[in-house]
């Protein structure tokens with residue numbers, strides 16, 4: 001499928017302060033756009049990043065058929081540009097699409113559009129961070145009435161970033177709201193899952209925390225995830241993360257971490273883990289590391305966990321956190337091609 005390219009006549013690159021990027025507020029020069037009507041893809045184009053014109057009747061705005069991904073491109077010391085786990089992100093996007101009754105995205109549309117976009121905006125990949133790539137996919141019928149849309153639009157755009165969390169995680173365990181329920185859409189990367197997390201997050205922030213940890217909807221006891229990351233706890237030298245059984249996002253960073261740990265002599269297990277167990281391990285000094293993982297955050301260490309009036313504090317000397325240190329370094333080395341990639345995770349564009 002041919003992709004039309006309309007280059008910007010005036011790049012915004014010279015205005016970017018690469019020393020102070022933060023997360024997600026600066027956008028690269030171009031975006032890839034593709035439309036689909038009743039399964040037929042058409043008008044694949046790369047155009048200058050800019051505003052969209054849309055009808056107030058756009059069905060995604062009403063009934064929530066809208067999904068997204070978060071992926072990253074890196075610059076290697078040799079100057080190549082890599083994309084991490086491209087086909088796994090498409091697989092997850094299409095799993096989200098299937099659950100929300102949306103047309104699947106063909107690999108050739110997604111991969112070709114993405115690669116050509118990243119090649120065109122290669123100068124936007126920072127030397128001191130990564131290019132965060134945000135594919136969004138939404139229903140584009142211009143009609144009211146609750147049914148699956150006939151038309152869809154895929155847009156891929158990008159943003160040069162450094163870390164998502166600039167400080168350690170100060171965690172409030174949420175005991176009132178729930179993020180997801182069995183049989184629901186907790187595993188889908190859709191706007192609604194983030195929207196339902198916002199009021200608890202806002203409450204937590206007002207009380208001095210920067211992230212919420214969600215519990216299961218039935219027992220209000222088993223750990224699910226942070227709103228922005230999967231959760232890992234190192235207890236008695238074993239890295240534990242809850243199984244992704246439908247209510248938890250199947251994190252690609254999470255999966256990478258599990259594979260890196262188990263292939264490199266670390267103990268790692270996926271099992272249900274109760275908040276009571278975490279607090280008890282914290283009280284007795286057996287909880288030695290806790291962190292969140294995600295594409296944006298990579299691996300963010302926890303400093304404090306607050307649950308039912310009690311606080312657990314973890315050491316902030318992360319040089320003494322062997323699991324976190326290993327994961328950060330190995331993942332970085334794979335993504336920047338400093339060590340072999342036995343998993344085929346890295347695509348050079």
Ligand code: COI
Nearest residue numbers: 070071228294295296297
């Ligand atoms: C990601 O990690 O890529 C996400 O989509 C999470 C979001 C909070 C930035």
